[in-house]
Amino acid sequence: MTDDREEQLMSWVTREQTIASRRGTPWYQLDTLARSRDVKTRLRVAKNPSAEDAALWVLARDADLDVREQVARRDDVPVRVLALLSSDVSARVRSAVARNPGTSATTLRGMSEDPHHGVRFAVQAAQRLRERSAAEVEAAVEEAREAGQEPDEQRTPAAGAARVPSVA
Numbered sequence: 058m059t060d061d062r063e064e065q066l067m068s069w070v071t072r073e074q075t076i077a078s079r080r081g082t083p084w085y086q087l088d089t090l091a092r093s094r095d096v097k098t099r100l101r102v103a104k105n106p107s108a109e110d111a112a113l114w115v116l117a118r119d120a121d122l123d124v125r126e127q128v129a130r131r132d133d134v135p136v137r138v139l140a141l142l143s144s145d146v147s148a149r150v151r152s153a154v155a156r157n158p159g160t161s162a163t164t165l166r167g168m169s170e171d172p173h174h175g176v177r178f179a180v181q182a183a184q185r186l187r188e189r190s191a192a193e194v195e196a197a198v199e200e201a202r203e204a205g206q207e208p209d210e211q212r213t214p215a216a217g218a219a220r221v222p223s224v225a
Contacts, residue, residue, distance in 0.1 A: 077101035084109045091115040096124065103127035113138050122147050129153035140164050148173035155179035162187070
């Protein structure tokens, strides 16, 4: 290969990776880039918040461990993709699924007897965190009732006591 040809190829890969990284890249381009031969491009698509479900499905089946792990770490990954990744060959990917707050309780229960101790530990930690969070919500509701207030499901943590207006 000539030096010019190599340089052109390298700039093409770099351009592809740049496009895969941009938040404003349209979903249909990200879907195409999710099938790129370049693992760095696919990893960037997996990290891109604009990547939609179709691209995430493709990346969840990727041959590269880092790509699959990145998909499992996303907050917005569909529950069905997490269920698929919960049986991944890599313990790193399965642990990332267990730590993902979007993983369903059913999937976590299925992972509780994973052969890898690190995955089982991540599952137990996730289950304890969910139980603690549920107990805190229950305590807050009870505290509000005792104070004579009606619990408000529309209250947002960031807004404190501010109420989100309801549409009637």
